[in-house]
Amino acid sequence: MKTRFLLAWSFALAVILATGSVFPAWCQPNLEDMAIVRINDINEIFDIIDEWAAEANPGQAVTMPARAMMGGTDWIDPNRSAVAMVYMEGETPIVYGFIPFLRPSQNFQQMTQAQAGSDHYRIVYPPMGPMPGEVAAALEKESARKSKDSVFVRVPAKIYADQLEKNMAMMLDQAAMQSQGALSRQDMQEMMQGFLSLLNQLETMGMGVTLTRSKAAFSMEGKAIPGTQLAKALAAPPEGEARLANYKPDGPIQYRSRPYAVEPFMDMLAGSLGPFYKKLGVDFSCFDSIAREMTGEYAAGMSLDLDREEFILEGILCINDPAGGDVFISRMIQCSVDISKNNAQLANVPGGALYERTKDSKVAGLKVQGLKALVSQPDPATQKMRTNAMELRMASQDGFVFFANTDAKLQRVISKAKYLKPGKASGHFFTMDMDIGQFMEMAAKSDPSVKLPSGGLSVKMRATMDMGDGAMRMEMALDPNEIKSLASVFQGMAPGGPGRAMQGDVVMQPDDEMFQPDEAGSQYADAGEPAEPETDYAEPELTPEERLAREVAALVEKGNLSAMYGGPNAALKAYKKALELNPESPAAHFAAALAYAELKDYSLALKHTGKALEFSPDNPVYTYGKARILLLAGEEDAAMEAFVTAANSGSEDAQNYLDHLSMEP
Structure with a gap:
């Protein structure tokens, strides 16, 4: 099996083996009906695979047979x-x-x-026999194209549509048996027809895969037929202003969308998937009308409370009518409640949810409406369904719809938005950032078997989506070095335990094994003093x-100590010496700024906070310090803007200050 895998990396064999399992059978050898496989810099890919494999098995080059x-x-x-074209x-x-070369290889030929x-x-x-001329020309053109992926496969969608239509009768028979009467064959056929119309x-x-030393990614792409509803929906989001560009929600999962044209997207969904939702008991027209009131822009953060087994959510979405927020929220809640009325059986379906409206309240002078989702899931202990409740509280103001799990969290979201400044609508159409390291830290608190590195675990994943000109691309990417760190944690939890960890990773051993004496004797001398090391240690x-x-x-x-006991003038002498040694030290500039602020020389204080932020722009402590100095200087508008920036960057002091302001009458 291993040999087959290794040989598959040989280009000539890879495309043959891959196409046999990836592509359905069709017999139309026209260029537009051929699948395309493209591999960028196979030598580099092999080098990276060998480097990764060497982490677990030093000295082994797993690609050697394929290279040979x-x-x-x-x-x-x-x-x-x-490049290869396949049918x-x-x-x-x-x-x-088509394999481009720097020099000929007789062995390969x-x-x-x-x-x-x-x-x-x-x-x-x-x-x-010889390759047809038009095929050779097409391959040469494809070979010269720049690609975002290391390996990419493109297939005509018609292949899958034809295959689905051909096998629909068999698939309907299988689905009807599994549904056990919940949906009729006709219902399921209408649902499949909706999906087929979209296809x-x-x-x-x-589909693509990227392998570099700094990025490991998986991607999916789709291109619509010009003039179709799907092509109109996959239009590039407009340039201009984004109201939430400077809003940073809380949570290890954060996602946001730029403003975009919602109407073409909803037209496509209504035409293709409307019947599908109808058969599920969902009044699609209800949600359709609500969605058309959105600008498409939203940002949210999500976390997980493992003890309560519930998600913690906060965010903001934007609507077109600045004064219509309360009505918008009420209609959205009612649409969800109506689903429950038409689908009582969801209470017994894993992952199904029943919705109910909760009591109104008031936060920061705004009307708050609530929706509770009763989510059903199997209980491993009793093998019966159990229900977890998740509540969402919502309020609106000036075209913003705020949402969070509780009124207290909603208060924080509203206070953040109070001083939000719009920014430029740029970057990816949709972005989701997930801090997997934070989730692992949560897991470690409730599961002693999860052993994290002493310095914490940094593993971040980013998923993006872009669209324009009738095409769409989605990508999920991680840093390979962070993947190795995560793998070492899982290997430490696996059967065989810490001994199976990657070489170079530090994994804690079980307590009863940490200080066992070796064959030469105890690790500690009889007197209780540490044994002398075998070799001297010299500081590097x-x-x-x-x-x-x-x-x-x-x-x-030294300056900080002088500030405590000798005052700001004494402290400034040390700070100035530090800046003479390194004029680009953000810590020295910020310390000097605080000293000047104490002397009420706000001009020099702000000059040094500006320098500190110039050399460390993402430090929330420096931004919060700047806000306090601006407030002392009487520049309240600029101070408020700095407080919001600091809060969005993670400063709890800044957030507490904004919370305090929002509660004042």
């Missing part, structure tokens, strides 16, 4: 892609391959019976940069 079969890989041109004749994949060009090889598999609006579908020599950093830090600390 290809006569090495350093002869392949890294600046052009290796099926019955059950046989027909492959046309002999192995694949490739036809040599001036700077590339052409492969036809199974061998059937028929796609021209191509694609500092680099000039490290030595400078230590000297500056010592002067700042």
Whole structure:
């Protein structure tokens, strides 16, 4: 099995093995009906795979057999892609391959019976004579294209649509047996037809994988047929203003969307999936009319309370009518409640939810309306369904709809929004950032078997979506080095335990094994003093940069002590010496700013906070300090803006100050 996997990385064999399992059978050898496989810099991909594999098995080059079969890989041109076009004749994949080279490789040519060009090889598999000229030209054009992915597969969507239509009768029979009468065959057929109508609006579908030393990603792409509802829906979001550009919600999961044209998107959903929702008992027209009142812009943060087994949510969405927020919220709640009236059976369906309206209240002078979701899920202990309640509280003001789990959290969201400044609508259409490390820290608190590195675990995942010109691309990406850290945690929890961790990772051993004596005797001498080390330890020599950093830090600390016992003038002498050594030290600039503020020289204080933020722009402590100094200087508007920026950057002091202001009459 391992050999087959390794050989699959040989390009000529990879496309053959992959297409046999990925692509349904069709027999239309026109260029527009062919699937395309593109691989960028296969030599680099192999190097990265070997590096990753060496973490677990040092000294092993897992790609060596594949490289040997290809006569090495350093002869392949890294600046052009290796490309294959594939179609099926019955059950046989027909492959046309194009491999660009820096220099010829006789071993590869002999192995694949490739036809040599001036700077590339052409492969036809199974061998059937020269490659058609139009195919060769298309392959050369594809090879020169720049790709975002290391490996990418693009398939005509018509293949899947035809396959779905061909197998629909069999799929309906299987679905009818599994539904046990909950939905009729006709109901399910209408639902499938809705999905098929959406699939028929796609021209191509694609999947990609990216492997670099700084990024590991999986992507999906789709391109709609021009003129279809789907093509109109996949329009680029407009440039201009984004009201929530500077809003940063709380939570290890954060997601946001730019403003976009909602109407074409809802037209597409209503036409394609309206019948599907109707059969589920959902009045799609109700949600359709509500969605059209949105600008498309929203931002939210989510966390997880493991003890209570519930999600914690906060966020803001934007609507078109600044004065229509209360009506918008009421209608949204009623649509959800109506689902429950029409689908009482959801109480016994895993993941199903029943909705009910909760009592109104008032927060920060705004009317608050509530919705409770009763989510059903199986209880492993009793094998019966149990219900978890999740409540959402909502209020509105000036085209903002605020939401959170409780009135207290809603208060914080409202106070954040009070001083929000709009920003530029730019970047990805949709972004979701997940701090997996924070989730692991939550898990470690409730599960002793989860052992995290002493310095914490930093693993961040980003999912993005972009669209425009009738095309869409979704990508999920992580840092490979962070994946290794996460893998070491899971290996420490796995059967075989910490001994299976990756080399170089520190994993805590069980308490009863941590200080067991070795064969040579106890780890501690009889007198209780630590045993002498076997070799002397010499502190490593500092680099000039490290030595400078230590000297500056010592002067700042000296200044801090002087400020406590000798006053700001004495402290400034030390801070100025620190800045003479390193004029770009943000810590020294900020310390000097506080000293000048105490002397009521606000101009110099703000000058130094500006310098501190210039060299450390994302430090919420410096931004909060700037806000306090601006307030002392009487610049209240600028101070409020700085408080909001600091709160959005994570300053609890700034957030507490804003909360206090919002509660004042």
